[in-house]
Amino acid sequence: xxxxxxxxxxxxxxxxxxxxxxxxxxxxxxxxxxxxxxxxxxxxxxxxxxxxxxxxxxxxxxxxxxxxxxxxxxxxxxxxxxxxxxxxxxxxxxxxxxxxxxxxxxxxxxxxxxxxxxxxxxxxxxxxxxxxxxxxxxxxxxxxxxxxxxxxxxxxxxxxxxxxxxxxxxxxxxxxxxxxxxxxxxxxxxxxxxxxxxxxxxxxxxxxxxxxxxxxxxxxxxxxxxxxxxxxxxxxxxxxxxxxxxxxxxxxxxxxxxxxxxxxxxxxxxxxxxxxxxxxxxxxxxxxxxxxxxxxxxxxxxxxxxxxxxxxxxxxxxxxxxxxxxxxxxxxxxxxxxxxxxxxxxxxxxxxxxxxxxxxxxxxxxxxxxxxxxxxxxxxxxxxxxxxxxxxxxxxxxxxxxxxxxxxxxxxxxxxxxxxxxxxxxxxxxxxxxxxxxxxxxxxxxxxxxxxxxxxxxxxxxxxxxxxxxxxxxxxxxxxxxxxxxxxxxxxxxxxxxxxxxxxxxxxxxxxxxxxxxxxxxxxxxxxxxxxxxxxxxxxxxxxxxxxxxxxxxxxxxxxxxxxxxxxxxxxxxxxxxxxxxxxxxxxxxxxxxxxxxxxxxxxxxxxxxxxxxxxxxxxxxxxxx
Numbered sequence: 281x282x283x284x285x286x287x288x289x290x291x292x293x294x295x296x297x298x299x300x301x302x303x304x305x306x307x308x309x310x311x312x313x314x315x316x317x318x319x320x321x322x323x324x325x326x327x328x329x330x331x332x333x334x335x336x337x338x339x340x341x342x343x344x345x346x347x348x349x350x351x352x353x354x355x356x357x358x359x360x361x362x363x364x365x366x367x368x369x370x371x372x373x374x375x376x377x378x379x380x381x382x383x384x385x386x387x388x389x390x391x392x393x394x395x396x397x398x399x400x401x402x403x404x405x406x407x408x409x410x411x412x413x414x415x416x417x418x419x420x421x422x423x424x425x426x427x428x429x430x431x432x433x434x435x436x437x438x439x440x441x442x443x444x445x446x447x448x449x450x451x452x453x454x455x456x457x458x459x460x461x462x463x464x465x466x467x468x469x470x471x472x473x474x475x476x477x478x479x480x481x482x483x484x485x486x487x488x489x490x491x492x493x494x495x496x497x498x499x500x501x502x503x504x505x506x507x508x509x510x511x512x513x514x515x516x517x518x519x520x521x522x523x524x525x526x527x528x529x530x531x532x533x534x535x536x537x538x539x540x541x542x543x544x545x546x547x548x549x550x551x552x553x554x555x556x557x558x559x560x561x562x563x564x565x566x567x568x569x570x571x572x573x574x575x576x577x578x579x580x581x582x583x584x585x586x587x588x589x590x591x592x593x594x595x596x597x598x599x600x601x602x603x604x605x606x607x608x609x610x611x612x613x614x615x616x617x618x619x620x621x622x623x624x625x626x627x628x629x630x631x632x633x634x635x636x637x638x639x640x641x642x643x644x645x646x647x648x649x650x651x652x653x654x655x656x657x658x659x660x661x662x663x664x665x666x667x668x669x670x671x672x673x674x675x676x677x678x679x680x681x682x683x684x685x686x687x688x689x690x691x692x693x694x695x696x697x698x699x700x701x702x703x704x705x706x707x708x709x710x711x712x713x714x715x716x717x718x719x720x721x722x723x724x725x726x727x728x729x730x731x732x733x734x735x736x737x738x739x740x741x742x743x744x745x746x747x748x749x750x751x752x753x754x755x756x757x758x759x760x761x762x763x764x765x766x767x768x769x770x771x772x773x774x775x776x777x778x779x780x781x782x783x784x785x786x787x788x789x790x791x792x793x794x795x796x797x798x799x800x801x802x803x804x805x806x807x808x809x810x811x812x813x814x815x816x817x818x819x820x821x822x823x824x825x826x827x828x829x830x831x832x833x834x835x836x837x838x839x840x841x842x843x844x845x846x847x848x849x850x851x852x853x854x855x856x857x858x859x860x861x862x863x864x865x866x867x868x869x870x871x872x873x874x875x876x877x878x879x880x881x882x883x884x885x886x887x888x889x890x891x892x893x894x895x896x897x898x899x900x901x902x903x904x905x906x
Contacts, residue, residue: 304349397452515565
């Protein structure tokens with residue numbers, strides 16, 4: 281299109297938007313006092329015009345603006361004293377539902393059904409709040425029925441189909457906060473519908489079902505309370521969940537059992553309903569349970585554990601997370617021990633690495649949950665856990681040929697030592713850890729692939745650093761190990777070390793960590809990895825901007841000015857430039873205290889002026905502000 285055509289088209293869309301808003305306000309004002317300036321026929325004509333725009337228009341801005349006007353019209357009509365006027369929204373809703381359930385248009389597929397969801401949403405949201413909402417109930421039941429209509433064998437996937445429209449409209453209704461409480465009664469049916477939609481042969485239905493399922497999860501579990509998606513604060517208890525929606529228990533259990541029954545159909549076969557069910561179970565949290573509820577939840581344990589050896593990594597991880605809320609607090613230790621007992625006691629036996637990895641993940645997640653609670657017999661439970669973990673410690677040695685499970689078992693040994701700190705077996709675990717970490721760092725097997733060796737080295741570095749914290753090692757020992765790890769040729773080892781340093785500086789007293797500063801200064805000159813440089817620069821800023829009273833040994837060497845200036849001039853990219861600007865200012869401040877350094881001040885001022893321009897990248901402008 282030419283610029284003139286584009287201008288005319290933009291004006292047309294703007295005209296539709298403003299006309300829809302204006303018409304809604306006019307109808308709202310005219311009917312406000314139940315006056316007779318408009319007849320029901322005229323209002324019906326206006327309603328047909330809104331329906332035509334919302335069902336045929338494909339411009340999102342025009343649709344949303346007209347929907348606002350239509351919402352005002354519906355609210356005014358539903359509160360009107362004239363029965364004929366008040367019945368108009370219900371008539372429009374019936375017409376729209378007929379269009380959805382019997383739609384066989386020849387138009388191309390529309391994105392999320394265009395204005396249809398907004399149209400139904402506006403009518404149902406306009407009903408007076410209360411327990412009796414006939415329009416909403418009628419709409420939801422019709423949509424649920426439409427979404428379950430059988431597909432024809434020659435279904436044309438190039439046009440809109442009723443099932444997709446129904447799923448998209450349901451998603452809009454569940455996402456509307458004004459309908460939140462009223463829609464809770466329909467969640468069970470919607471969850472069953474969405475999970476069943478994952479098995480559809482039509483991609484559009486699977487896609488719409490996935491979006492509906494995501495909306496339902498938010499509606500059932502509530503918005504995230506903390507950033508960590510898997511934090512216990514972002515869950516509701518399993519008891520609360522199945523008390524609110526009891527019919528879902530049998531359906532979810534049926535999906536899991538069906539997935540277990542079809543496990544042998546192919547090595548990489550994945551039941552369509554398995555991951556949605558596991559995702560839902562993994563979002564639940566443990567809580568206070570009675571005996572009846574514990575028995576109901578225990579029915580899920582066997583099918584979930586049966587899927588824990590899946591060849592798909594994502595399924596194994598989800599099974600481990602889903603197992604935690606299903607196991608009662610009293611049974612956690614016995615379940616962990618029984619899972620470890622299924623691991624071969626010696627390396628000579630045939631080991632299926634997927635089974636081994638699934639077992640490690642399950643124990644790791646159960647152990648993490650076990651550590652949150654305090655118990656009267658925690659000492660004996662700690663001994664049972666450590667003895668079970670030590671009995672299979674060969675998994676962390678070179679006898680295990682899989683670097684991934686070997687690294688995970690090192691992490692399991694560390695987690696068990698951190699959680700069980702009141703029994704003598706803990707020292708044996710720490711001794712095994714130190715020996716194995718030392719072997720990994722000194723002699724990674726030549727048969728390992730590069731990625732596998734990097735994984736082992738990274739895990740060994742992270743574990744060794746945390747062992748120093750557990751054993752309260754001296755400053756000299758910590759400094760020696762840190763220098764050794766930061767000179768490693770493996771970039772993953774250096775990244776893990778910098779992350780550990782950053783974690784220490786955020787938690788501990790900086791006056792006890794001044795030995796880190798010379799190491800950081802040296803790494804600024806020698807480090808080549810960009811992520812490591814970013815972490816190093818951030819940590820330097822923490823030391824030099826803290827309110828704690830530090831010694832004068834925290835000053836930067838003047839030789840770093842040239843290095844940091846190169847970073848600030850963009851030789852390492854935008855992200856490094858943004859991180860380097862605060863460090864450059866710190867060095868300049870220290871240079872000004874000892875010398876005039878007019879040239880450096882002039883160069884720094886020019887940089888600040890250049891990077892403050894509105895067209896500069898946002899990270900750089902934030903760096904200037906810092």
